[in-house]
Amino acid sequence: MWRDLAPVGRHPDTGGYRRFAWTPADADCRAWFKEQAESRGLAHELDRNGNQWAWLGDPHAGEAVVTGSHLDSVPDGGAFDGPLGVVSSFAALDELRARGAEFTRPLAIVNFGDEEGARFGLACVGSRLTAGQLSREKAYELTDADGITLPQAMERAGHDPERIGPDPERLARIGAFVELHVEQGRALDLSGDRIGIASAIWPHGRWRFDFRGEANHAGTTRLTDRRDPMLSYAETVLAARREAELAGALATFGKISVEPNGVNAIPSLVRGWLDSRAADQESLDTTVTAIEKAAREYAERHGIDLTVVRESFTPVVEFEHALRDELGRILGARTDLTAPVLGTGAGHDAGILSGSVPTAMLFVRNPTGVSHSPAEHAAEDDCVAGVLALADVLEGLACK
Numbered sequence: 252m253w254r255d256l257a258p259v260g261r262h263p264d265t266g267g268y269r270r271f272a273w274t275p276a277d278a279d280c281r282a283w284f285k286e287q288a289e290s291r292g293l294a295h296e297l298d299r300n301g302n303q304w305a306w307l308g309d310p311h312a313g314e315a316v317v318t319g320s321h322l323d324s325v326p327d328g329g330a331f332d333g334p335l336g337v338v339s340s341f342a343a344l345d346e347l348r349a350r351g352a353e354f355t356r357p358l359a360i361v362n363f364g365d366e367e368g369a370r371f372g373l374a375c376v377g378s379r380l381t382a383g384q385l386s387r388e389k390a391y392e393l394t395d396a397d398g399i400t401l402p403q404a405m406e407r408a409g410h411d412p413e414r415i416g417p418d419p420e421r422l423a424r425i426g427a428f429v430e431l432h433v434e435q436g437r438a439l440d441l442s443g444d445r446i447g448i449a450s451a452i453w454p455h456g457r458w459r460f461d462f463r464g465e466a467n468h469a470g471t472t473r474l475t476d477r478r479d480p481m482l483s484y485a486e487t488v489l490a491a492r493r494e495a496e497l498a499g500a501l502a503t504f505g506k507i508s509v510e511p512n513g514v515n516a517i518p519s520l521v522r523g524w525l526d527s528r529a530a531d532q533e534s535l536d537t538t539v540t541a542i543e544k545a546a547r548e549y550a551e552r553h554g555i556d557l558t559v560v561r562e563s564f565t566p567v568v569e570f571e572h573a574l575r576d577e578l579g580r581i582l583g584a585r586t587d588l589t590a591p592v593l594g595t596g597a598g599h600d601a602g603i604l605s606g607s608v609p610t611a612m613l614f615v616r617n618p619t620g621v622s623h624s625p626a627e628h629a630a631e632d633d634c635v636a637g638v639l640a641l642a643d644v645l646e647g648l649a650c651k
Contacts, residue, residue: 284362315426329628332622335615337362370404382607457562462481500537546559
């Protein structure tokens, strides 16, 4: 499975993946998922929001145990973030069948669409729509860098955008959702453990900073006569690092758009996107407030107009303690494995669904902690350990 999926959406120059929502690469990933489902005799289903489901047993029986993740990527992302969870889910089912496990609850494997938000700027679109955390009206307003709207992209890919919206009936049929994911950090590497159990997802969000100045000639405009928004933006980037350090939080300006974007032109607009996360809400609020305050001071000093828009936000997610403890009990019965409980600053579909169904996560060791990069990696024996751990969990939940 890993070899078959590996070439899909991989850029020949960077070695990174560009599997963006509703593109040909995304379609190839979806075709791969459908093939894996049907080759195992699973019923393949595409829901109203474009998420893929592979069912073993009656989808309408209720109390289903669901596992899976996503197949899309960030720009030039790694091979493991998302796909490891989907591949491991199919492999765990193969393992359970080899064990002769008898299922007493329906089992489903899911591929959530547009988890990374690389194309339309909002993460977890598929799960947000399903859980009612993204309205159809707001979804219709999402556009990519070429001005193509989400509904236009969906329609071009053969999916009816008129169908999108909350899917409470589907969520009501799920008894538990367990997502396996490569760890995006080095906690397991430092502890020497192959597998971890998630405790919580830090609160996090994305803010857009629009610095508007005045376009002018780079070779004839005196420095004192300039209204250069790049200066305010650059100072804000440095402020973000400073304020994050003071609060013990994380803050990143990782995306920028410049107009008119000419080498010999002073910009009229610099638009930067802030990603900020923290272990608690107070630290996050402190960080973002301080960054915005500094940005406004810099903008005023240089005669720049500033608009700040919060584009997305996810509060702290505490995974259901009962399900988390059940995972710990199941894995604790194994003498060859310890699975520490750890938090994460990365968002996931499991976090979005946590408000609607009991959710939990398993992490697989990442030896370098690098993620959202072509250098992202997990050793094969650790991935196998993840498959076996997931199989144990699914057996404990669905084969009682």
